[in-house]
Amino acid sequence: MLIRIVLTIDLETLHLSMAIFSFDRSNLFLKPSFTKLRRLVFSSRPVIRGKIEAIQGLLSPTHMPNLTHLAIASPESSSCGPAELFGHLLPQITTLALSDITTDYSDSALFRLIGQYSNLRHLSLAIESDDLESLLFTDAAGMQLESLHMSPFAIGDSATLLPRLMALAKGEPETIRVKRVVFYEEEESLSASRPYMVDSEVFEWRNDRDVPPFEDFDGR
């Protein structure tokens, strides 16, 4: 009897950056293509071109059934935002990292989607936004996370964001639930900001990197 043993080795991580990536309708007819892909990273502001049906067709559970880690850095698309580009994948994502090089990131639609999906466990925000409190506590209301990772600088001038994050870290009722709030700061600047934070010990502090994790984010 003739036996052929076939062992499938597939990509587990695909990291794309600094480029224009095009999707066309022929993608829709590809056989499931990234079946073992667990992590997809779009960094350095990639430009995504194509009809939204073609993009959503490939960035979907059909082609990426095992994808659980997603990291996106302000993708540019002429026709739609991150919520439309990645919306079909979000229900299966457990760790999501968002990064942006613009100074005022705001994407209510994406955060509203995040609030709807119960599988998300870890969120890393390397963004600066005047609307961060609204994005987290209003748009993403209902979100239940194991951990939220961010920079203390993201708090900005808000007088109410910090108390609400403290309430989260203490397990007090809020519109979202987060077990751990993790702040990232350079070691030399820790002594500059922490003394001014009342109850700063309710947060977890890391100084092994300057900014919240992105391409290798796994929630730890």
Place this chain on the structure above:
Amino acid sequence: MSILDLPPELLLNIFEYTVPVSPSLEHEDYFQRTQVLLSFALVHSQWTRVAQEILRREVWLGDITFRDEKLEQHGQQLMRKVEGGRTLYLSVDGDIEVLLRTTALEWWRDLIYLRNRPMYHFRNSTRFETFAQFPSEHLFPSFSTE
């Protein structure tokens, strides 16, 4: 027993702990990893094979912009980087479609990590479906049983 008499398996573990974890997030880490392993390879002939095995697990290719007339030459250079080893982690700074035209897909059959930075000025765009070519089937030789 001297350090030169260590079995290859143990040597492999020691070397792995010595170099930065793959995949390298920065090219500097990759460069450091490569330098350390190349140094090991020169210490003793018994170390060469082990060091090369780890070396080939991660490959970072830069500036994949070459013209068609140089494809063959570059292909040979790339071949020397990866031949005889299993490449698990590949970073390509440049045109992934040129890489695929230059090299045999077979070389990348063990790939589990692929990073591509085409750079905006290299091409108008990279087709996303190009990356679908990388997942591959590892075929073992057929054999017969009774």
